[in-house]
Amino acid sequence: MNRRQLLAGGAGLAMASAAQAQTRFRDLPEAASYDSPNTQVPPRPGNGPDYNPVVTLNGWSLPWRMNGNVKEFHLVAEPVERIMANGMVARLWGYNGQSTGPTIEAVEGGRVCIYVTNRLPEHTSVHWHGLILPSGMYGVGGLSHPAIPPGKTFVYEFDLTKSGTFMYHPHADEMVQMAMGMMGLLIVHPRDPAFMAVDRDFAFLLAAYDIDPGTYIPRVAEMTNFNMWTWNSRIFPDIDPLVVNKGDRVRVRCGNLTMTNHPIHMHGYHFEVTCTDGGWVRPEARWPEVSIDIPVGAMRAYEFDAIHEGDWAIHCHKSHHTMNAMGHDLPTFIGADKRKLTGMIRKETRGYMPMGTAGMADMGEMSMELPENTVPMMTGWGPYGPLEMGGMFSVVKVRAGIAADDYSDPGWYKTRRAPKPGNGPASFPRRPATPAPIPSSPPATMCVAVDFPRRPARPGASPLVLKGHSL
């Protein structure tokens, strides 16, 4: 470690003098901060080698300055408040005002200098996942260099020897700090802008949290039973859509910093992995897929030509990862007759709504009062009804005529022939949810059909009143 790396002097390192430290602090690049959870589309670089910036879903890219031929960034590790979705704020640790932290973008062959100021109550470090670096720059606290104490600034400085898809995260009290939301993307663009060029380049990190409804801080000791499956610390229905112009070449980069794998599935296309955190995949080594498993601690970037217009779901294919907070010990009530019970419960608990007897879709339609600071486990409305999703779910919106720098939501795709459920050739009576038990009474009573009228397909059609719904 040279003196430049530990600006204000770490433990056991005498600080030169207050005046000198101040002078040095004036040298720091400005620590930019972002206070919004909305996607901020970065401008193209005005100076230096050109590249096509990535669009970080519900995130932003960190501003920089050039100091000679060194690109300088200032990361600030600090407590942040992240709006995970409307109606839910998480108190996390992140970088420069947000979790996920800002995306750092640079160009292959360049040299970067990343100042990391620690405003956390404990030490931290930044590990540059996937880069090829000198050992002392690798950010493992205690192994590569001393961890950065609270209040101190450490300087990472290195050459970017290869382009690709990378990420950064702490490697000091790593489990806790990542459970608190500390992570960000690091994109190294090819020196040759024509190499692996795309028109739109989206990026997000998978992060899992366990935040009990009614609380704000993740349970950092949770190992498996998370209830918030996020992209860039954001959950459906408030993950921004991936807006694409018809005919664009599109890349989606995805890194996994949760403790389990995520099969990311996109509708409407097949596509190929062109990059991992290890580097670009040779063309002869690619194959078409519709779901890409993102292993733990790994990154994948896939590409496709956006030739099919439409609203295409993109989501983790573990169905419980497209749910928001829900009870994990709920019994199955499908087929249970709750009518009598409902009357009894309502004597004590007015407002009790029987749910789950015909599946759990009730939840997507009703808007009942929930505990503070949480969002429904399944929610969201599309043009044809409730989406009944949560967590790791968004929509790729492919439209003709979208301007190159336009990422604003074009609204719902109008299907040429809108499907009308119920107008099919034959309307079959619905079966009971489970096979009927053998009756002990005469069969006359057995076939009395339970009335299951169709639910309104439109949103807002008195969601609370579900007449005839099996209680």
Added chain:
Amino acid sequence: MTCHVERLALEHRTDLAIERLELTSIAQEYRLEGQTRMLSDIEITAGAEVERSDTPTGRGSETSRVLKASFEIPLYDTGKLTKRRGELAYMRAANELAQLAVNARSEARSAHAAVTGKYNIARHWRDEVLPLRRTIDKEALKSYNGMLISTFELITDAREGLEAELSYAEAKADYWHAEAAMTAAIWGAATGGAE
């Protein structure tokens, strides 16, 4: 407060009134005259000097500072030997009356302590526990709405809420019982107002 209850008991208890009449009748029977001073029940049972002394004992005045409620028993100048038998009978009755008064005070005090305690418990149920239970019920329903808990847990919460209501009712019953017992301690013998 305790003094207030003690005073009420001393004023109203029929057994004390009977014993006091008994004392008066003894005084009349033996034609005791020359009532010299009044001593409190405490002073008498504490063995205060009841023979010849015109000034209240120091102890008596000390006690009276502590106890505002007084129960005074008239004593006579019993120096005359001819009245010796009457004096003994009278002093015996006076001591019995004093003892009765002391017991009445004691019963009043413990009855009052019981009322206060039961009242505080009932009030705690009413003002602290039940509002919390209502909050729990509300939050339980919200958690149920969010499918965070199941119908069974909702029922458990509702049952615990009902149990809290029952406990409050029991605490209130205890309070009313204690209240009744205190009424008995003030107006009648301690046998009244049993549960």
